Amino acid sequence: MSTLPRAPNYLNASEWEIILDCTHILKPFQIMTAELSGEKYPTLSVVIPLIRGLQHILRNLKTETDVGDVFRNMLMDIVSRRLGILEKNKIVAKATFLDPRFKKTAFGLLENASNAQKWVSEELTMMISTNTEMENEINTTESTTALTLNSTNNTTESLWGHFDNKAAQVKTTSSPNITSTLIIRQYLEMTFLERKKNPLEFWKQYKNTFPDLYNMQLKVVNGTVDKISKLQGGLTPE
DSSP states (O other), X not given: OTTSTTOOOOOOHHHHHHHHHHHHHHHHHHHHHHHHTOSSSOOGGGHHHHHHHHHHHHHHOOOSSHHHHHHHHHHHHHIIIIIGGGGGOHHHHHHHHTSTTTTTTTOSSHHHHHHHHHHHHHHHHHHHHHHHHHHHHHHHHHHHHHHHHHHHHOHHHHTTHHHHHXXXXXXHTXXXXXXXXXXXXXXXXXXXXXXXXXXXXHHHHTTTTSHHHXXXXXXXXXXXXXXXXXGGGOXXXX
């Protein structure tokens, strides 16, 4: 650079110290960007834990210069203002909740974790209710057909008609809301998946155990940050 006609002045020791300080502060942002740029694993569900981790690092980061201290505080304000509220976003919150590595633990505020569970429970209840209605229609058709056949040539099966009708009524009156609560409780009580493992493998393994949760996570966990890149001005600090 010194051979250029209009070469800038060399940085002095104080300026080098400021640069090193700012580089140290920006390092966590580089790591976070790399994590969110992954293509071989879901990234939407890691947004919340990464933001909380970034805030924790910035709060505890020691600066060596006054400029570095101002810069750190400015970045903390930007992260809190533009990214911290993503914890309240339905899409992002449900993706984190349905990631078996995080569930409710990755949230910074208990209220936000509870809201995420409520949103998942509400959607799960609707799915179960819809599935139950479809099953009841199919069972009604099958029962009508079976009764028609049995009435002509099967007296033995008709002896079970009273019990079969009572059992069908008990099954029909079961509450989808209670069912969804039990499913979510069972999911939350399972051991956390190791953080470095792919959550999609977990859901492939348990798709028959939690079929409705499996279908739900296909829409949220199996996604990328691109889905919310325009939310709150994007994920890149200004």
